Amino acid sequence: MAAPREAEDAGGRSRAVVLPGPRAMWRSCLRLRGGGRHLLNCPRGGLTASRGPVPKPPAHARAYAPPAAERKRFYQNVSITQGEAGFEINLDHRKLRTPQAKLFTVPSEALAVAVATEWDSQQDTIKTYTMHLTTLCNTSLDNPTQRDKDQLIWAAAKFLDTDTVACSPLVLWVTDGPTLVSSGQTSSSASSLRLGSLAGGVEEPETLVELQRNEWDPVIGWAERRYGVKIGSSTSIMGPSIPARTREVLVSHLASYNTWALQGIEFVVSQLKSMVLTLGLIDLHLTVEQAVLLSRLEEAFQIQKWGNVEWAHDYELQDLRARTAAGALFVHLCSESSAVKHKLPQ
């Protein structure tokens, strides 16, 4: 029947076409912020998973789709139970499932508690874009893009070549003063620039170049010492040239994490656009707020100069912080093993 396909071409809003389940789920994915990348990695379906494989959206699908009815909160209680494979989440009496209808199991209790809290905090409608941990768990369980460990590591290591903290801005001299063109995060947003705490009380630097050297060099130095590699920073448009040995060391370090943690690491790297900052996060060297500030250093600088636009800057800042925090927490919870050792006889 051609009717479902026709609905995708036309404007669609006035059509009352009954779409099959998986299509409706992909529609709601297309509608969300984040665009194509999150479609591939983290299908944000709820419980409406079909039994068959999830179809990919057609290549010509428009970015704007008629808004599917948002799922209302249909459960009262969220509880956690322990199964053989791990911890499971129960919404009322039903077990939570991934978009591909697999049973939702997590290896760590803390992660299960956090996911249950996410589901519990939904009011009236289910906003899947606020449930970052659930999304990460779904991606790890389903692996919709079918990436194995090596592919994940390769995807994360690709960011080394254009690492945000290693690229210096190009300074173009125009008649009335220097204009700065910087690589890295190009979206504009920032928070209050708490540089004094980061740089140990240095006075406000004059230019962005000084700021970047003050803030980014210590992080690069820490990474170089911690892993015994050379990263350096570069001022050319090609970015830093990473020696092969550096790449090997970092790749083998990443290989020591399990697949779940690697999903989290790859997610954080693609949010912060920097491998070095991600390593700082997972090694507990930087807090999430610091890492996000360092990643958005140029926007923070420009905002300090030109002013903050709440509905754009703060909006994206909070979103980036949420995603980064979720990714970092996910990595930590998936790669830890806890054992309680009592020193005194109990």
Next chain:
Amino acid sequence: MAALGSPLRTWRGLLRELRYLNAATGRPYRHTAAYRYLVKAFRAHRVTSEKLCRAQHELHFQAATYLCLLRSIREHVALHQEFHGKGERSVEESAGLVGLKLPQQPGGKGWEP
């Protein structure tokens, strides 16, 4: 370099976030699984004789990360509601923006039912 602050501050922040989350549902936050888990975790790892305990620092870091997650999600949703959540304007409002009013046609337009 991690400027984590004191565990007490993180703990208070986490309690506040849990309070906000549960304010709408009406259920007291002390009955949630998250509160019970956090209380257990904070109490169990508070006592240690070592001066620099890596596991304690790790746990505090995870707590601070979770606090950042909850806080930023709440603020993001609040910003979305305030600035981006209103949807489209109606035709009357759009006309009113430029000082026009929609015509009142008592008989309805010819083609409408």
